[in-house]
Amino acid sequence: MDKLDLVKKDKYYYTALPDPDIRTFDQHPFLSLPGQGAPGGDAFTSAVESIIPLAYGIKKSYKLAGKDFAVPKLEARWWVADSDPEDRSNWKWQLLIRLPDYVEASIVERSREETIKKKKNPRIQDVEFLNLSEGKCVQVLHIGPYSTEHITLDRIQTFMQQNQLVPNGPHHEIYLSDPRKSAPEKMKTILRQPVKRT
DSSP, X not given: OOOBOXXXXXXXXXXXXXSOEEXXXXXXXXXXXXXXXXXXXXXXXXXXXXXXXXXXXXXXXXXXXXOOBOOOOEEEEEEOOSSOTTOGGGOEEEEEEEOOTTOOHHHHHHHHHHHHHHHOOGXXXXXXXXXXXXXXXXXXXXXXXXXXXXXXXXHHHHHHHHTTEEEOSOEEEEEOSOTTTSOXXXXXXXXXXXXXXX
16 A cells, blocks of 8 residues: 655655745645644643644544555744744744645544544644645745744845745744754754735
């Protein structure tokens, strides 16, 4: 049985160049879990521990049906609303895990019930199944620790100004590296910003 690996199959979505460029992304299904708090904080960690088990529960259901897939990379959209951006407790986020286009809502709900029973984690009930389309985006590959992302984000901002573009949605990150296994200086993260013309 072949296993669908979206990270390998959809290179357009899961790769980025070292310099900012413009790409347009279609609609795809995702698991989603919103929250607020510092990255790596208790709320963020709890959310990760809720969305990932459900993704694997859905994978298990489809594997039994002969349509196995690899769970893709964790993603998150970030924004700060009317508050001090330096106060990370005010940061808002939306965790995302993309799913294959063939995943159906009924299977997500059945997998949810089974995963909640297995993991004893009621927060799994809050994970949403939705479709997301960001359209035109500026993106770049950031190499290094999360703490230096601001340098790469400045490059995105400069590129946007040069091309008469403004933000059109939350900042989006795709975590290509596992921070538990990768040296900070070698970590790879796609930084993506939905945009529109001024």
